[in-house]
Amino acid sequence: MTMLTVDNVTKEYPTPAEPLSVLRGVSLSLDRGESLAIVGPSGSGKSTLLAILGALDRPTSGQVQLGTVDPFALNDMNLAEFRRDRVGFVFQDHHLLPQLSALENVLVPLLADGKPTSADIERAEMLLGRVGLAERLTHRPAELSGGERQRAAIARALVRSPVLLLADEPTGNLDSATADSIGRLLVELQVEHQSLLVVVTHSEALAETMQQQKRIEDGKLLEN
Numbered sequence: 001m002t003m004l005t006v007d008n009v010t011k012e013y014p015t016p017a018e019p020l021s022v023l024r025g026v027s028l029s030l031d032r033g034e035s036l037a038i039v040g041p042s043g044s045g046k047s048t049l050l051a052i053l054g055a056l057d058r059p060t061s062g063q064v065q066l067g068t069v070d071p072f073a074l075n076d077m078n079l080a081e082f083r084r085d086r087v088g089f090v091f092q093d094h095h096l097l098p099q100l101s102a103l104e105n106v107l108v109p110l111l112a113d114g115k116p117t118s119a120d121i122e123r124a125e126m127l128l129g130r131v132g133l134a135e136r137l138t139h140r141p142a143e144l145s146g147g148e149r150q151r152a153a154i155a156r157a158l159v160r161s162p163v164l165l166l167a168d169e170p171t172g173n174l175d176s177a178t179a180d181s182i183g184r185l186l187v188e189l190q191v192e193h194q195s196l197l198v199v200v201t202h203s204e205a206l207a208e209t210m211q212q213q214k215r216i217e218d219g220k221l222l223e224n
């Protein structure tokens with residue numbers, strides 16, 4: 001069953017002169033449990049594409065479907081729910097809240113449902129254990145290493161069990177040994193959760209661990 005399909009997506013940004021055409025007809029499909037690496041030069045539209053896949057931004061034209069849902073056909077409330085429940089994002093910068101502990105950061109996405117329950121806290125602790133941070137639950141981001149912060153960010157991205165995990169240069173700020181271990185962890189978790197994983201990366205080693213590898217060039221997605 002194809003879980004994610006992207007059909008002929010374009011994205012233009014308005015400018016005072018002519019519109020800037022960033023994506024010029026991008027298509028892809030991923031089945032359940034599959035992973036895709038996207039590579040391409042800076043400014044080629046990788047983050048733009050990821051934001052559209054995660055329904056954070058609308059395409060200018062074209063279709064995106066996750067499971068049976070076209071997120072851009074949803075009303076604002078359902079679209080917000082879609083983003084919250086179906087998509088997990090990991091960014092190059094961890095985006096953890098500095099005043100919260102690792103555990104509290106992982107609980108943040110669950111606050112939409114009200115005060116965290118003991119089951120929520122158990123789940124967050126379990127995920128932090130899974131990413132190797134069982135001994136770091138009460139540490140704030142400033143009290144974690146760069147790799148540990150990314151591990152916490154991965155646990156946070158998974159806490160609502162998203163079907164689609166998106167990572168935008170998740171190892172871009174890490175030394176190569178740490179980057180390797182974070183890359184392996186992402187793939188392991190994606191396999192365990194049977195989610196879809198799309199990773200934008202400059203690391204060939206990380207890209208090679210994904211089932212599909214594509215390259216953005218001139219606004220098109222090509223086989224790498």
Ligand SMILES: Nc1ncnc2c1ncn2[C@@H]1O[C@H](COP(=O)(O)OP(=O)(O)O)[C@@H](O)[C@H]1O
Pocket residue numbers: 013014020022040041042043044045046047048049
């Ligand atoms: N909100 C925006 N408004 C106008 N131009 C944008 C916007 N976001 C990105 N761009 C432009 O689109 C191009 C692709 O950006 P981006 O997707 O961030 O590239 P990448 O992630 O591959 O480095 C860049 O030229 C960038 O300047």
Ligand SMILES: [Mg+2]
Pocket residue numbers: 046047048168
């Ligand atoms: Mg980018």
